[in-house]
Amino acid sequence: MRGRQALALIPYAGFLGVRIEDDAQGIVCVLPFRDDLVGNVALPALHGGVVGAFLELTALVQAIELADSERVPKPINFSVDYLRSAGPRDTRGRAEIVKHGRRIANVRVLAWQDDPSRPVAAGIGNFLL
Amino acid sequence: MATFALLACGVADAPERYALAELFGSARRELIDHIPHCRRLGMEVVEVGPQTATVRLPYRDELVGDPVRRVVFGGVITTLIDHASGLAVFCSLAELKAIATLDLRIDYLRAAEPGRDLVGQAHCYKLTTHVAFVRATAWEHGPENPFASALGTFMIGANQSVSPVARAVRKRLGEGK
Numbered sequence: 001m002r003g004r005q006a007l008a009l010i011p012y013a014g015f016l017g018v019r020i021e022d023d024a025q026g027i028v029c030v031l032p033f034r035d036d037l038v039g040n041v042a043l044p045a046l047h048g049g050v051v052g053a054f055l056e057l058t059a060l061v062q063a064i065e066l067a068d069s070e071r072v073p074k075p076i077n078f079s080v081d082y083l084r085s086a087g088p089r090d091t092r093g094r095a096e097i098v099k100h101g102r103r104i105a106n107v108r109v110l111a112w113q114d115d116p117s118r119p120v121a122a123g124i125g126n127f128l129l
Numbered sequence: 130m131a132t133f134a135l136l137a138c139g140v141a142d143a144p145e146r147y148a149l150a151e152l153f154g155s156a157r158r159e160l161i162d163h164i165p166h167c168r169r170l171g172m173e174v175v176e177v178g179p180q181t182a183t184v185r186l187p188y189r190d191e192l193v194g195d196p197v198r199r200v201v202f203g204g205v206i207t208t209l210i211d212h213a214s215g216l217a218v219f220c221s222l223a224e225l226k227a228i229a230t231l232d233l234r235i236d237y238l239r240a241a242e243p244g245r246d247l248v249g250q251a252h253c254y255k256l257t258t259h260v261a262f263v264r265a266t267a268w269e270h271g272p273e274n275p276f277a278s279a280l281g282t283f284m285i286g287a288n289q290s291v292s293p294v295a296r297a298v299r300k301r302l303g304e305g306k
Contacts, residue, residue, distance in 0.1 A: 011193040012202035036169040039212075047166040048230040049211040053204020060194075072195045075203040079234035 003027055003065040006072065010057075016050070018057055021092075027065060029058040031091040038088070045085040051111065052080040054093060055123035059107040062095035063127045066105070071129075073105065078125035086120040089113045098124075105129055144223035153178050153220070160216060167212065170205075174216065175248065182216035183250040184209060188243070199243035206267055206277050207235055209249040214263040214281045217251035221261060222285070228261070229287035235279040242276075245269035251281075259285055 004020050007013045016037070021028045031037075031054045039047025056078050063073045094116075095109040109123045110116075147153070152160060157174040161167045161184070170192075175183040186209045194202025211233055218228050241247055250272065251265035261283040266275035 009196045010202065011191050011196065012205060015191040036165045038165040039167075041163065041165065042227075047164070047208060047211070048215075048233070049204070049208020050166060052207035052211060052233060053202065056204040056207065057202070071197070074195075074240070075237050077234065077236045078203060078207070079232065080207070080230075081232045082230045085229065 003061040006064040007057075007061055010072070012053070013057055016054065016057070018054065020061065025094070027062060027094070029054070029061060029093045029095075031093070033088050033090050040085070043085055044088050046087075046091065048080075048082060051082065051086050051091070051121045052078070052123070054091060055080055055109045055111055055121055056125060058093035058111070059095045059109045059123060059125055060127065062097060062109070063105045063107055063129070066097055066100055067129050073127035073129050076104070076126040076128055078123060081122045082120075083122060084118065084120045086111075087113060091120065092116075101129075103129055144221075146223060147179060147220060148222050148225045149177065149220050160219075161212075166208070170208070172209070172212065177216060177220050180217060180221045180253045181251065182213045182220055183248060184213040184216065186247045186249070188246050193243075195240075198240060200240045201243075201247065203235070203237055206237070206241070206247065206249070207233065209247055210235060210251065210265045210267055210277065210279045211281070213249040213251040214253075214265050214279070215283065217253040217263055217265075218256075218261040218283045218285070221253040221256050226286045229284045231260070231282040231284050233279060233281040235277055237277055239276050241267075242269050249277075251279075256285075261285055 037050045093111040098106040105127045111121045112119045155176045171187045173185045192205045249267040255262040263281040265279040267277040268275045
């Protein structure tokens with residue numbers, strides 16, 4: 001199963017409206033901005049949970065892309081560092097497999113909005129393949 | 130339950146009064162209804178008290194992350210726990226200030242049972258001038274058997290904007306804005 005197919009099968013990915021773009025370096029996940037994803041109306045900013053969930057989804061898609069499994073990997077843990085508030089714009093994320101073992105994949109992911117060198121959040125997690 | 134009761138007693142640096150003291154209690158809609166994403170998810174505040182918050186997230190098919198097992202996506206649990214944790218921090222402050230999540234680490238202990246509402250409970254166990262430290266768990270049947278466990282830290286006075294919670298509270302207390 002490839003990342004794109006997996007995304008289509010995951011209801012929550014559809015709920016967030018996440019899509020995949022490809023570039024020379026691989027997969028980029030895109031979270032289009034929507035008013036009902038806002039967690040702080042004063043700034044405004046995306047809900048921290050949405051940013052965390054998007055990072056985890058980006059990591060999962062990358063794990064699926066490489067795992068060549070028919071099953072969706074199970075998350076064991078996931079850790080998010082919030083670096084900047086995520087404004088009312090599209091958010092992009094790219095994941096990197098740090099280690100791909102027989103049973104566990106360790107995946108690192110970075111999310112940004114306008115400028116990839118100014119990330120809004122970073123995540124790392126372990127998935128059971 | 131026992132764990133949280135113990136934690137709740139163990140805070141040495143509790144303020145003399147809490148900014149949100151008047152709102153402590155159950156089913157506090159005003160703490161959550163002004164937040165678009167919480168409204169979209171149908172999240173409810175079950176209860177808030179000194180340094181603690183309990184939030185419910187109703188199960189919906191559109192939140193599923195594993196199409197075979199019908200288990201809610203892990204990141205949805207992140208949202209529940211992030212929100213309960215933020216509220217627990219607000220419930221620790223003597224004066225309302227804007228807060229922001231610095232980091233959040235979640236352990237997924239087991240799959241949440243499909244079809245069941247998810248409950249997240251957070252406790253702010255340490256507050257310093259600039260940073261709040263939170264522990265949280267989430268369950269669908271009862272606190273003694275959580276499916277997720279989390280640690281988070283929050284920045285206090287994170288930005289110059291008035292926090293939406295502060296605005297909602299002021300409105301309720303008749304202070305305008």
